Structures are given as C-alpha cells and as structure tokens.
Amino acid sequence: MRKILVTSALPYANGSIHLGHLVEYIQTDIWCRYQRMIANEIHYVCADDTHGTPVMLMAEKENITPEKLVELVHKEHSQDFNDFNVSFDNFYSTNSIENKELSESIYKKLANNNKIEKKEIEQFYDTEKEMFLPDRYIKGECPKCGAIDQYGDSCEECGSTYNPTDLIKAYSVISGTPPVKKKTEHYFFKLSECSDFLEEWTRSGTLQLEASNKLKEWFEAGLSDWDISRDAPYFGFEIPNAPGKFFYVWLDAPIGYMASFKKLADKKNLSFSEYWEEGSQTELIHFIGKDILYFHALFWPATLSFSGFRTPSKIYAHGFLTVNGEKMSKSRGTFVTARSYLDTIKNPDYLRYYYFSKLNDSMEDIDLNLEDFIVKVNSDLVGKFINIPSRTSGFIKKYFNNIIISTEEISIQDSKQIIDDLISIKEEVISLYEARLFSKLNRLLMSYTERVNEYVNRLEPWILAKNDAEHTSMSMLHQVCSTALQSFRVLSIYYSPVMPDLTSKIAEFYGESNYQSIEAIHKNIKNISDYKHLLTRLDKVSVDSMLRKNSI
C-alpha cells in the first residue's frame, strides 16, 4: 500500500473560487478518489493562501481586519469546495499557528545552513501611504509606445519589458502619488547556491517533460537569490529577530501544505515526520497550475532540502482554462464563479465530467466550450450512459420483480463477453487514472457505454417482451436486461471518482452504499430498486443565466 500526501495549489484569499480554479481541484479530487478506490492511504490537503499586500489592502478597503477577511473568505471557499465534492481531508489556512511555527523553524534552519543573506536594496515607496510598493502597484506610461496605465514590468499594448524606473509619469496605484526610491534592508534566500542540487532534482523524474524543458531555460539564465522579506505594513508572519520585516507570501504559502497536514496529523493521529522527514518513504505530490511552476520546482524543493526536509515526489502541472476559446473575461460573463455555477446549473457532476473528458497529463490549456458542454453532457451522460438503466430496468420491474441475474449466471455468449471485457479492463482503467490520462480513459469508458447500447439494440428486448414465454426467470429477456444493468454497474464503479453524486445515486439503485473500492465490480448483485430518473438534461437557459449572473 502506498502512502501519499496530495496537495492542490492554495487559492488566494482575496476572491471567489471560479471555474478556472476548479480544473485543478477537480483533477486532483478525481485522482485522490481513484487512489482511495484502490486502497492506497491518501491524504489530500489544501489551504487558503492568506498573506500579502492584496489581502491587506482589500481588508482595508472593506474596513475589516485582514484576519476577519480571511475568515470570511475561508468560509466561502470551504462551502464551494464542499459543494463541488472536492474531498479534502483538510482545508486549512496559511494564517495558522502551525504555519507560523513551521515557517519560522524552516527560516531558522536555512539561516543556520548559511542560506540566508541580508542585503540593502532600493525599492519604490509611497510617501503618502507610507509603504513600499510591489511592482504591480506602480503604473505609468510605457516608455516605448506611450500607452497609459501600464504596469511597472511590461507593457500590455506593445509587449516590451522594462523596469519600473523607466515608466513615464509613474504613480502609486494606492495613493496616486509619484513613488520615490528608498533604501531598505531585505533578506534573501541564496538560491544561486542551489543550482546544482536543483538541476539534479528537476531531472530526477519529478516533473513532466514540458516542465523540465521550461526549467532548463531558467537554469541557463542562472538562478538569482530570492527576496523572501517584505517591509511593514504587511499582512503575514514577522521574521524572527527582524522587527518590521515579514516573510514574503510565497515563502509561507507552500509551507501551508505542511501546516495543513500538521493539523490533520494532530487530529487523526498520523505521523507528521513520516511524511516530511528527509528520506521519507511516503509520496508527496503537488498538483499545480503551470503559472506557479517556478515556485514549486525551484524555491520549494530548495527550501525543503536546505532546511532538512524531504522534497516532493512529483509535481503535476496543468494548463489554464479558457472559456469558448478565450481567456475568461468578466465583460463576456465567462469569469464564472463556482457559486454562480451551482446556483444556475446545480449539478457539479456535469462540470466534473466535462473536465474529466478533456484533461490529460500535459500542461496544455483546456477549453470549456459552453455549447460543447451542453451537448456533451446531454449526449454522453443522459443519451448514452443513463440511457442504459432507463431503457432496460422497466422490463426487470414488470416481469422479474426487480431481480436481475448475477454476472456468473448469465449464459448467453454475447452477454458474457461484454461483462467479461468490462471486468478485464480494470487494470487499464487503473493505469489511465494513475497516469492522469483522463480524456483517454473517458474514451475507453464511453466506447463500452456505446457497446452496451448497441447490444441492447441488437437483442431487442422490447420484441422479446411480447412473447409470454420470455416472462419467466432466466429467459432471454431477463438475460439481456440483466447484462445491460450489470454492465452499467461496472461502468458506474469506474466512473465513481469522476461523478460522486451521480454514482452514489446509482449505488442506491443497486441497493448499495457508495462505491469505495474498485473491487466492487466483482460483487454479485441480484436486486435493483425501481428506476427513477437519475439525471436531467442540461438546457441552454441555465447556461445563459449563469453567464448573465457573471456579466458586469
């Protein structure tokens, strides 16, 4: 049995969860649920990422403390994840005592290992607001093309890059006043000394090929030291023995994975060190978006390694979500929050299925085409999948008192073959889940779904039913419908990590509780309940109203 600690990236605590976030949580959740089904010990943790300037400023704007803001957002996020059936074992916060202690202790270990250095740097300062300004809080005119309201690092109009000092008529986004340069002392993590370790680590099979290609570029450019401190005022953890200096949010964010697990371990009596000590035999797997590869594949393993902890076993990066082929956009209404999806479309399994049908192990972006979404849900799930019990269970009820023939007792050659094949693809299903080749797996499962429908068409139970002799137990009619229903059950078990709500209703239909093990495919089922519609069609009206809700 493998012991695996899995994480999804921490959502930032200044906004709502949206469909883009959900790609990752759904991908990770499906993978975790699959691991549970094959009886591995798995712990899935996450947390809100709470620190930094944006949260601080937002709280100020809303006239509440950052702690209060973070608490409110945490409540909202937890509810969203819960309603999308994201099965975290712990969803915590980086603003926690565990995280504070771990961050401090890791920092001290890095300092003891001579990996921390103080340097004086110059930064922009807002004299009215009395705070140092991160680059993205400085705007001005592009020095190359003169476009107004461009950020301090690059121009969105002409694409040129430059330093904030190059901006014309620079101003602070917070107060509007022109920023001035001011000296300040910062703490740096000496990442430049970690190149050898990191080059080796990134080549040790922990990354996807695309990701390590990407990293090669950074190594070639040479690694610079990493500024891990920020000046007050800042919402975060104060650096030990450095009054007025705080840990940069990206230092304590990944440590939040540890902290969340620490909390879980305390609660469930698990061994924290078994999972985190150097040389740990357990697996540590991070699911992330490709945008934060830098932090997870460079800073994070270096931080861990030079503070005496184990490093991640795998980093699984995925691409971004586009909607209707374009970047999510508030004005087009495609910046869809998790909540508005739930309010209008209701069923999380639709989205889970759609993402499942498109995800694979690469860093490519995936597109949520809303028309395709409607059509795919309706034809795959309602038209083909749910159609199987819908078209056969009536006969079982009417003529056989809801009793179906168990798999072993089915004797027609055709029928036997279908079920045997379905059982025999178990290993293939497992390996596709394991490799995160979800779209490929879906094609496999859908091809079986089609095969069952084809089979029913060919054997024509509705014709058989006209003959009274068929109304006795073990008749052809009984066999055909039983085959369809037994096959459907196996398919449902395979699909259960994807659609937990739907498949738990299906389990009920067979008089079972939720499918917790893939071995359930071998169980002998003899009874069904009366069939009730398991799924309704998705209509364009609800998708449209979802878009309207998100339009501004």
Next chain:
RNA sequence: GGUGAUGUAGCUCAGUUGGUUAGAGCGCAGCAUUCAUAAUGCUGAGGUCGAGAGUUCAAGUCUCUCCAUCACCA
C-alpha cells in the same frame, strides 16, 4: 523582445518509434427502431493534417523559415 508550447473534419479532440485509401465523439443528412427524458442503432457527406521549402522509397509524424494563438520572464 527572449523562452516554452500549441495549430488535424462545423465543434471538442485521438493519432505509439515516419509506412498501405488520416480517426473518434458531437453536430449535419438519410435509413432502421420505438424499450428509453425525440433517447438508441446503421449508413453517409465533410479534412491539400496553419503556410512554404527540405530530408526520405515513404511525413500529420523529422529539419528549416514564416504566420497565428497561448503562457512564462523570478
């Protein structure tokens, strides 16, 4: 600007190490069927595989150039 990726039927995507007439699902057309929420099955139309050049007996698959889209640049 630099770097990494992507570009295959109307839509969403498969296409192992280059090898016979390029595939699937949906959509569309026709037929069959009526058990099923007009669901299902069969048949068919539809692609010069972003453009151009090259390597090769043979390229969607390798090389180069260009175009378009996306991301990253700490």
